[in-house]
Amino acid sequence: MKKNGDSSKRNTTAKNWQRTNNEIGHLPDIVFFCPHCHEKMLFRHSHLDNTAGYLTNLVGYKCPECESVRWFAVDDSEEYLEGLREKRGDEYVPSKEVWASESEKIRKKLETLGYI
Numbered sequence: 001m002k003k004n005g006d007s008s009k010r011n012t013t014a015k016n017w018q019r020t021n022n023e024i025g026h027l028p029d030i031v032f033f034c035p036h037c038h039e040k041m042l043f044r045h046s047h048l049d050n051t052a053g054y055l056t057n058l059v060g061y062k063c064p065e066c067e068s069v070r071w072f073a074v075d076d077s078e079e080y081l082e083g084l085r086e087k088r089g090d091e092y093v094p095s096k097e098v099w100a101s102e103s104e105k106i107r108k109k110l111e112t113l114g115y116i
């Protein structure tokens with residue numbers, strides 16, 4: 001087993017993911033459904049991670065129904081990931097307004113909590 005994973009995977013964008021060329025970094029080709037309640041999961045957060053010894057874009061999805069969260073460590077070329085860091089810094093969190101616009105349930109929840 002290689003210490004730092006399979007370096008050949010890091011030269012190209014991970015399978016089932018597309019580069020966004022904006023501050024998000026990557027979005028999937030497929031829709032994620034919550035494994036607990038089967039609700040459509042929504043993009044919530046992405047940040048660059050280097051804990052494995054090489055850069056990945058950690059992309060987080062959250063279920064608006066049961067709060068379940070899933071993280072994906074998306075591989076890509078170091079050049080693209082460093083470019084992402086220059087564009088946005090190490091992390092990207094959409095504003096509450098942007099996130100709320102994706103889901104009526106979330107908008108109501110944030111409104112109840114006084115965020116919007």
Ligand SMILES: [Zn+2]
Pocket residue numbers: 034035036037038039063064065066067068
């Ligand atoms: Zn759920």
